[in-house]
Amino acid sequence: MAVANGVPREYRVTLDRVRDWSSDTRSLFLRLPADSPLVFDPGQFVSLALPAGDRPPLVRAYSLASSPEDGALEICVDRVPGGEGSGYLFGLLPGDEVVLTGPFGSFKLAEPPPTPLVFIAQGTGIAPVRPMVRRALATGDQPIVVLQGGNAATPMVYAAEFVELASANPRMRWESVLAVAGTAAADNPQLERIVRERYVEADDERARHFWICAVGALATRLRDLLRGAGYERRAVRCEKW
Numbered sequence: 001m002a003v004a005n006g007v008p009r010e011y012r013v014t015l016d017r018v019r020d021w022s023s024d025t026r027s028l029f030l031r032l033p034a035d036s037p038l039v040f041d042p043g044q045f046v047s048l049a050l051p052a053g054d055r056p057p058l059v060r061a062y063s064l065a066s067s068p069e070d071g072a073l074e075i076c077v078d079r080v081p082g083g084e085g086s087g088y089l090f091g092l093l094p095g096d097e098v099v100l101t102g103p104f105g106s107f108k109l110a111e112p113p114p115t116p117l118v119f120i121a122q123g124t125g126i127a128p129v130r131p132m133v134r135r136a137l138a139t140g141d142q143p144i145v146v147l148q149g150g151n152a153a154t155p156m157v158y159a160a161e162f163v164e165l166a167s168a169n170p171r172m173r174w175e176s177v178l179a180v181a182g183t184a185a186a187d188n189p190q191l192e193r194i195v196r197e198r199y200v201e202a203d204d205e206r207a208r209h210f211w212i213c214a215v216g217a218l219a220t221r222l223r224d225l226l227r228g229a230g231y232e233r234r235a236v237r238c239e240k241w
């Protein structure tokens with residue numbers, strides 16, 4: 001079936017399997033119907049319509065952690081305490097079906113610009129970064145830096161894969177930036193300090209392009225820091241969950 005590139009539509013998908021990163025972070029692998037490919041750009045998200053909550057459907061957005069070339073869709077979900085959407089997803093079993101619509105979002109990387117690329121993510125915010133980095137490695141030749149923030153209590157999802165990619169590609173660097181013990185999961189002052197020192201104070205180079213993804217105010221603080229330091233607005237892309 002011919003599908004217009006990137007036009008959102010509804011799909012009924014089946015949960016194939018899960019991968020547990022920890023008791024509260026899980027990847028869900030979703031199978032599309034055989035005749036219905038979902039055409040998306042790395043970094044985009046889908047909206048799940050869940051039969052949960054007081055007034056179903058409960059609509060929740062999840063970034064695609066898989067690449068368009070992968071076939072199966074992967075989303076990486078945190079269980080939010082008391083959260084109805086994430087709680088529902090953690091209760092799904094292989095074979096269960098979910099209705100989703102997508103793809104959505106301008107936080108994406110289809111064709112990498114020929115400038116240094118910097119990806120900054122906290123926690124599961126690394127999910128949309130994963131397919132973007134894969135795309136950049138497959139199609140460009142510019143330097144790539146991935147700053148993956150986390151803390152001791154949360155799993156560093158996809159870290160082993162990033163380590164492998166960085167060792168196979170000298171133009172890519174991956175760093176984990178752990179917040180000190182006691183910092184709230186959505187915060188990472190160490191990450192903010194590194195971004196400030198390296199990309200604001202260290203030089204006047206302002207050609208880099210950034211992709212930032214995190215839960216809550218950390219995302220917008222990093223975005224505003226970089227835009228305020230002279231990077232072009234459109235060169236600092238940000239997705240706040």
Ligand SMILES: Cc1cc2nc3c(=O)[nH]c(=O)nc-3n(C[C@H](O)[C@H](O)[C@H](O)COP(=O)(O)OP(=O)(O)OC[C@H]3O[C@@H](n4cnc5c(N)ncnc54)[C@H](O)[C@@H]3O)c2cc1C
Pocket residue numbers: 045060061062063064075076077078079080082083084085086087105124127215216239240241
């Ligand atoms: C574009 C977009 C993409 C997203 N992609 C993902 C994704 O790939 N994986 C994912 O787990 N979530 C993702 N989210 C968040 C997701 O849509 C839900 O908000 C989340 O699952 C909580 O829903 P809930 O019904 O369980 O809890 P709710 O009762 O709706 O709780 C909302 C609270 O949870 C916080 N929250 C939202 N996401 C997280 C999280 N991941 N970890 C901890 N706290 C969170 C919010 O800041 C808010 O305070 C995304 C959100 C957006 C807007």
